[in-house]
Amino acid sequence: MYNNSFFKKILVVASVVFLYSCDKDYNEIGGDLIGENNFDLKKETYDVLAYNQKTGPIQSNNLEVNPLGIYNSTNFGETTANFGTQLTLEDEVTTVSTRPYVESVVLTIPYYYDASKTVTKTDGSHEYTLDSIYGPDKAEMKLSVYESGYYMRDADPVGGFLQPQKYFTDQNAEFDNVKKTNRLNDDSNLAQNDKFFFNPAEHVVTVTDSITKVVTTTRTPPGMQLNLNKGYFKTRIIDAVAAGKLASNDVFKEYFRGLYFKMEKSGSSDGNLAMLNFKAGKVTVKYNEDLSTTTGGVTTITRVKKTIVLNMTGNAVSLLNNDFSTNGLAYNALPNTGNTIEGDDKLYLKGGEGSVAVISLFNTPGQLEAIRNSGWLINEANLVFHIDAAAMSSSYEPQRIYIYDFNNNRPIVDYYMDLTTNSVDAKKSRFIFDGNLTKDATTKKGVTYKIRITNQIRNLVKYADSTNVKLGVVVTEDINAIVSHKLRTPNAFISGAPKGSVMNPLGTILHGGKSTVPNDKRLKLEIYYTKPN
Structure with missing residues (x-):
């Protein structure tokens, strides 16, 4: 796991962007924040609407594994x-x-x-x-x-x-x-x-x-x-x-x-x-x-x-071939599309012929406009997913999840801007973007997944004409397998899912953002920001 301090992560990001010259604003903001005494780091959390979406049969030809x-x-x-x-x-x-x-x-x-x-x-x-x-x-x-x-x-x-x-x-x-x-x-x-x-x-x-x-x-x-x-x-x-x-x-x-x-x-x-x-x-x-x-x-x-x-x-x-006659009755009973108004209390991510979690941010009227008018500099933004430990106690856990632009079936800007690599295993690259399983040191079981969407939020705040797209979350076998595979029967809610999800045979259950979920387990958007005095 990559449990570096917050400021070490910023230094890594600043170094990567400087070397590759990918985004001027990203480098400027990161540089402004280091060592400045007139900035006070703060955190705000926001409710998230999240619901389940099954894929049904999905394209599965010519996979890497x-x-x-x-x-x-x-x-x-x-x-x-x-x-x-x-x-x-x-x-x-x-x-x-x-x-x-x-x-x-x-x-x-x-x-x-x-x-x-x-x-x-x-x-x-x-x-x-x-x-x-x-x-x-x-x-x-x-x-x-x-x-x-x-x-x-x-x-x-x-x-x-x-x-x-x-x-x-x-x-x-x-x-x-x-x-x-x-x-x-x-x-x-x-x-x-x-x-x-x-x-x-x-x-x-x-x-x-x-x-x-x-x-x-x-x-x-x-x-x-x-x-x-x-x-x-x-x-x-x-x-x-x-x-x-x-x-x-x-x-x-x-x-x-x-x-x-x-x-x-x-x-x-x-x-x-x-x-x-x-x-x-x-x-x-x-x-x-x-x-x-x-x-x-x-x-x-x-x-x-x-x-x-x-x-x-x-x-x-x-x-x-999927058989739900003995196990998986609760999953099988789920509707193809979850509660799009209030969200679902549990999010079922399943690879193969499986399911996606759909995330909708800033659903409260005026919420995004208030941030835009606040003068904040967005330092970091995360979605932290808490695993349903009781449900997953005896199951194999996916090692990584992946978030993408659900509306357009493509990666978000944070994916592209993370140029970190792993020379031993390419599947473990883009570790700043994250999505890796965090385990409890004692039980060795999964506790959370965290995904950084800092630049996705920055763009929404900075550019009033930016589209607040829905985000999709899936398990992934390979963080580099991002191309979208088509559903056998596309519908008004979903037309495809990332190839990396089709390749993965596992599933996980996460706590959603619904108000009925205990606050310490509830899915929220975390924004770390600074505001000049």
């Missing part, structure tokens, strides 16, 4: 996350020689792990701790990987040739209904299918080459590694080369339409959910073939090894 698995939240029900992706040829293949024989077909997708917790043993082996896993450790699930029968177009034929095709969270049935009947991960090892789990163990592979008889051992970090049916890929991939199906990616993607990952319960296990970078995944087909060469009238047959790599870099979509 995707959930896969089953996650049961006490507040937001059970989510089953499936996935569909095209495959692309790493290299085009136009010929295959005689007697081709498939040695192996292996699907690999890396897992996220915490490098700081990796233990290296004396024998060279490693112990890893997985990251971005939600639910019971090593929970078993049924994983089925199928050849997809759903063709994922690049362009939208209805929206226009130049408009990319959108795919949505509620399209699982469409993918499931046209999948090919053969499950590809049919290995006898049940950990690869009926009793699959996200295994933190490193992969140790010892291979004896069938031709040279050389033995090699390799160690790789944990990841999904599934043996796919060799006969199926012999027929669908190797035998299709002669027909030109692997001669170009356009032809190949029409012929072999990709993979569909389907997750189901395994026995009494609740399952769990992992965030995966499918774009780093691939299917590697290793095969042998005979090559003949003729020299001086003598023909020599040589058995050679070949490889075809199919990358998961084509169009992809996160497919979500």
Whole structure:
């Protein structure tokens, strides 16, 4: 957490703005406040109108990371996350020689792990701790990987040739209904299918080459590694080369339409959910073939090894099924749009096919005009959100929330003006803008989220023609994923939500700004200001 003193934060902001020369007024105000004795720092708080807004099915194609698995939240029900992706040829293949024989077909997708917790043993082996896993450790699930029968177009034929095709969270049935009947991960090892789990163990592979008889051992970090049916890929991939199906990616993607990952319960296990970078995944087909060469009238047959790599870099979509029959009844019962007049006492932020909190500032008549006429210099403005600790006591908590211009589905000025970076993890950049989870030092549970909207308020005060737009608040997987994703069914209240929210599988419950919320937990706008004597 970034718990620097107030004046240290101002120094950081002033330094950043000076270096990047982003905003003259910002630099002047920050500079005027440092070390001046004729200014007296004061604080004022204002009521905030905040209400819930559900998104319904939302665009979920081509995300940087995707959930896969089953996650049961006490507040937001059970989510089953499936996935569909095209495959692309790493290299085009136009010929295959005689007697081709498939040695192996292996699907690999890396897992996220915490490098700081990796233990290296004396024998060279490693112990890893997985990251971005939600639910019971090593929970078993049924994983089925199928050849997809759903063709994922690049362009939208209805929206226009130049408009990319959108795919949505509620399209699982469409993918499931046209999948090919053969499950590809049919290995006898049940950990690869009926009793699959996200295994933190490193992969140790010892291979004896069938031709040279050389033995090699390799160690790789944990990841999904599934043996796919060799006969199926012999027929669908190797035998299709002669027909030109692997001669170009356009032809190949029409012929072999990709993979569909389907997750189901395994026995009494609740399952769990992992965030995966499918774009780093691939299917590697290793095969042998005979090559003949003729020299001086003598023909020599040589058995050679070949490889075809199919990358998961084509169009992809996160497919979500939500079940509220056991948990999440209160959330499911919420109206699509909350109380727009008085606000809601609890704000439900949920990622994926979820919900947004809508914030409306300065709703009391004459309130904003009074500030404009006061002569204040706005030093800092914050929205502090208090977490409903009782409701979230047994739940995973989102590490960050994000606020944006709800009217126009774009970032606010404070987002753009924060140029702070994190060299280790780009998702933790813009830490002055904040939105990070603040935890209790004893319980280690979340207490608050704070977001700075200083320049948003400054502009409203300084420029009478500034529009007092509504603000949206969402959970986010990545503070840099700000582009808006469209709702499947836009309405008069909402048309989209930030991509970073669609990527995040978690939710949180915050106290709203309604008068019925206890004052110490109520959402308020805090303004720190100075006024010359």
